[in-house]
Amino acid sequence: MRIRKSGVRLYAAAAVGILTVALASPVHADPAPSEGSECSMSGATRFAKGQTFICERDGTQLRWSDGIRRSNSPLEVEDAWVKVMDSGMTSAFATITNPTDEPIRIVAARSIRFTPAMELHEVLMEDGAMQMQQKSGGFVVPAGETIVLEPGGDHLMLMKIKQSITAGEEVPIRLITADGGRVKFEAMGRVFAGANESYDDLSDGMDHGGMDHGGMDHGGMGMR
Amino acid sequence: MTDHDEDKVRRVSRRGLLTAGGAAFAGAAGGVVLGRVSAPDGAPLVAEPTPRSELSHVSPAGVSAQQTIDFYGVHQAGVDTPEQTYATFLGLNLISSSAQDADSVLRIVSDDAARLMAGRPSLGDTEPELAEIPARLSITVGLGHSLFEKTGRADRIPAYFPAIPSFSTDDLDERWSGTDFYLQIASDDPLTLAHAQRMMVKALSTLTTVSWVQPGFRSPTPANEGGRASRNLMGQVDGTVNPLPGSAQFDSAVWTGGDPMWAAGGTVVIVRRIRMLLDEWDRMDVAAKEMVIGRRLDNGAPLGGESEDDPVRLDVLDESGLPVIPSSAHVRIAHAESDEEMILRRPYTYDAGFIDGVQDAGLIFAAYTADPRRSFIPMQQRLADKDAFNRWNTTIGSATYLIPPGCAEGDYIASGLFT
Numbered sequence: 001m002r003i004r005k006s007g008v009r010l011y012a013a014a015a016v017g018i019l020t021v022a023l024a025s026p027v028h029a030d031p032a033p034s035e036g037s038e039c040s041m042s043g044a045t046r047f048a049k050g051q052t053f054i055c056e057r058d059g060t061q062l063r064w065s066d067g068i069r070r071s072n073s074p075l076e077v078e079d080a081w082v083k084v085m086d087s088g089m090t091s092a093f094a095t096i097t098n099p100t101d102e103p104i105r106i107v108a109a110r111s112i113r114f115t116p117a118m119e120l121h122e123v124l125m126e127d128g129a130m131q132m133q134q135k136s137g138g139f140v141v142p143a144g145e146t147i148v149l150e151p152g153g154d155h156l157m158l159m160k161i162k163q164s165i166t167a168g169e170e171v172p173i174r175l176i177t178a179d180g181g182r183v184k185f186e187a188m189g190r191v192f193a194g195a196n197e198s199y200d201d202l203s204d205g206m207d208h209g210g211m212d213h214g215g216m217d218h219g220g221m222g223m224r
Numbered sequence: 225m226t227d228h229d230e231d232k233v234r235r236v237s238r239r240g241l242l243t244a245g246g247a248a249f250a251g252a253a254g255g256v257v258l259g260r261v262s263a264p265d266g267a268p269l270v271a272e273p274t275p276r277s278e279l280s281h282v283s284p285a286g287v288s289a290q291q292t293i294d295f296y297g298v299h300q301a302g303v304d305t306p307e308q309t310y311a312t313f314l315g316l317n318l319i320s321s322s323a324q325d326a327d328s329v330l331r332i333v334s335d336d337a338a339r340l341m342a343g344r345p346s347l348g349d350t351e352p353e354l355a356e357i358p359a360r361l362s363i364t365v366g367l368g369h370s371l372f373e374k375t376g377r378a379d380r381i382p383a384y385f386p387a388i389p390s391f392s393t394d395d396l397d398e399r400w401s402g403t404d405f406y407l408q409i410a411s412d413d414p415l416t417l418a419h420a421q422r423m424m425v426k427a428l429s430t431l432t433t434v435s436w437v438q439p440g441f442r443s444p445t446p447a448n449e450g451g452r453a454s455r456n457l458m459g460q461v462d463g464t465v466n467p468l469p470g471s472a473q474f475d476s477a478v479w480t481g482g483d484p485m486w487a488a489g490g491t492v493v494i495v496r497r498i499r500m501l502l503d504e505w506d507r508m509d510v511a512a513k514e515m516v517i518g519r520r521l522d523n524g525a526p527l528g529g530e531s532e533d534d535p536v537r538l539d540v541l542d543e544s545g546l547p548v549i550p551s552s553a554h555v556r557i558a559h560a561e562s563d564e565e566m567i568l569r570r571p572y573t574y575d576a577g578f579i580d581g582v583q584d585a586g587l588i589f590a591a592y593t594a595d596p597r598r599s600f601i602p603m604q605q606r607l608a609d610k611d612a613f614n615r616w617n618t619t620i621g622s623a624t625y626l627i628p629p630g631c632a633e634g635d636y637i638a639s640g641l642f643t
Contacts, residue, residue: 081347084430093348151348167430168328188335189328190348191429 033064041117041159042134045110045176052176054108055117073181074100075141080187082171083195086164091121091195092156092173092187093149098141107138108176114165115158118173122154132157138178151195165189284309285359285412293362295338297630298489299479300637302364302408303568303592304469307454310417311410311572312439313495313588314425315403315623316432321374325431327642329405330365332427334636336420337363346423354419359412361420365637366406366493366625374404375642382487384480384595385626388494391608393619400497400621403435408493408590414441436621438497440572440588453524453532456573456587458505458616460517461524463569464532465559477566480594480629486641489629491592494600497574497621500586505616516612518553526555552612558603565599568592586617596624 032048033039039055039062046053051067080094092111098104109118122135130152139154141147149155156173158165165171169189174182285291293301318326336346341361345352372381390396407424411417425434442454453464467474482488505513514520514527524532528540528548536555540548549556560566570592575585593599608614628638 079347083348166325166328167427168325168331170331188331188347190332191427192348194350 032067035064035066037064038062039064043108043119043157043159044117045108047110052108052180052182054176068176068178068180070180070182073104073175073177073183074098075104075106075175075177075181075183077175077183077185080173080185081190082158082165082173082187083192084165084167084189085161087161089157089159090161090165091151092118092158092171093151093195094156094185094187095146095148096139096141096175097146098143101143103143104141104181105138105178106141106175107178109156109173110176111158111171111173114163114171115161117159119157119159120154121157123152151192155195167191284414285357285416288360288412289357290343291360292342292358293360295334295341295363295630296633300364300490300627300630301341302362302410303478303491303493303570303627304474305360305362305410306469307442307444307570307572308360308362308410309412309443310414310439310441311408311588311590312417312421312437313572313590314407314409314421314437315368315400315435316405316407316425316428317435318371318374318404318432320431321376323375323377323642326371326375326404327639329428329431330638330642331636332431333363333365333407333424334631336424336427337365338633340420340423346420346427348427349423351419354415357413357416359416361409361411361413361416363420363424364406364408364627366408366627367638368402368404368406368623368625370402371404377642380484380486380641382480382484382626384597385492385624386597386601388596388601388604388622388624390622391604391619393608393611393614394622395618395620396622397620400436400438400623402623402625405432406493406495406623406625406627438495438574438588438621440574442572454571454573456571457500457502457575457585458517459513459521461519461521461532462571462587464519464524465536465555466569467566473563473566474568476594477563477599478568478592478594486638487626487628491568491594491627492596493625493627494589494591494593494596495621495623495625496587496589496591496619498587498589499584499618499620501616501618502583502585515550516554516616518549518555527553550612552610554607554611554613557606557611560599560603565603566593567599567603592627 030046030048032051033046033053041055042057042062044055046064047070049067051069053067054065055062056065076097076099078095078097080092082092083090096106106120109120111118120135120138121132123130123132125131135154139147139149147154167189170186171189172184172186174184176182293305295301318329339346340355341358341363343356343358345355349355369381369385369387372378409417409421409424411420444454453461453466456462467477478491480487480490480492508516510521518536519526525534526536526549528537529535536549536559538547538549538556538559542548568591570590572588572590573585574588575583577584591600628641631637631639
């Protein structure tokens, strides 16, 4: 993850408290999962009863997390875009700034119109090849700093997209932080030749070896 | 290394480049790592590029390398912007006939233009470093008649955006004709321009195809206000009589009025590709050329005048009673007969190699007007009828576009037109 030093903009703790009191707009309401029940897609989320539930790995099972009470996140998101794709999965990128004096951990992301589940990924060099995998613990944005999600680095993964994402399309995405904070932004669909699952894909087609996508079948990637 | 040593390195570096080649070769053969060798006089020599500070310039743009033009504003950039040294004109066609796709094109173009013009990379920029020298980059987008028609919006075509008739002197090649979209990308740095062009064509590649690309360049003459006029390949000083940006005359000549409201503050651009018959022009002597143009070649002064900015005096007669500026001279025919006829000329030279041994070069003549019905069309009709220049110039391409007004930050060009 590339961390960019930005002018440190510290909000007074009190101001943060006020900002996080209420959500600006009503959000989609999902059925609330029963406590600790199994779920099927890593990274899936449910918004219910003012709380967020995240489908997480628990040993060999995927289970719904305990609900985390929602609030408005002070994170600031800019330069967001998502790779144009017909079907399968695709990735999204953005510049995220934490203007507060406490680190903020992003644990999930959601774009319910376009995907049933989003994952937080990192890219690692493994056996001489670049491979993507879920980043344990999510993305931490240090106090007063900016992180850049970019091709070849940390990124958001939209799994099994429900509809094609075309150039110029605005894809609404919400980030969810460990303390239940949510921030919404729009990522613009952009044609991009890179940000492939692994470089092997360019010649060998899909190869999920070395990937940790929770054993999911992701289907084919479009627009390669 | 001490300061003294560093001085020594710098002093020998020029000569070192020559000797280092041989020394490095010998060194490499002996298994020595290339890059640090000794000059024959024993001074340490580091084979490295000349420091930036010693180069005469780092960008062809010179002083304007870091200058930026605002994308956001009442009008689009690239019209009242002082002409950049390089400009590329592109005609693109929408692959589908979907209004939503047309809207996506405008969103992408606006987003890319705002970033690149500010000297920042576009979203997903694969070569972000090439965005670092904006050099007055401007990106202007225009809409062709065919776009309105194919997206079912022909009823939104303003009356002041008519089809331009063909003229008797035209020899139009379909290759350079009207398209759905128009992009005009200009900068004082040609690499910046090429990068912006590549990023935008790539970003639009699922929505549009490129029909034509016309790269051009210019070199201003210093005499004119702001150095706006330039010479073309015939040696002619071209574009002297232009409305001055910011003046009331400019505003009424160039920017469109309030009907329809959505297009107010825009303009209409006519892009003509004019091939010059340079080998024929070469047969003429200077005096004859000046009679054709109506201006002196050396300083651009109108015949009968002293300097480029002198008024064009059409009524002055010589001793024999003939007009000093001949009746068929280009400046006479092209002279606006009223303020209504004023247009903004923003010509660029093109030089596209040779066709069957004949040079293919000339002018990309971009004219901007609030209403071509009262300006460009009557003027061009007169030129077609009488201009002495026609013998050495052939218009081979013509395309016309509506340039919508600018937009505010957070918005995009022509938002709402296709949604």
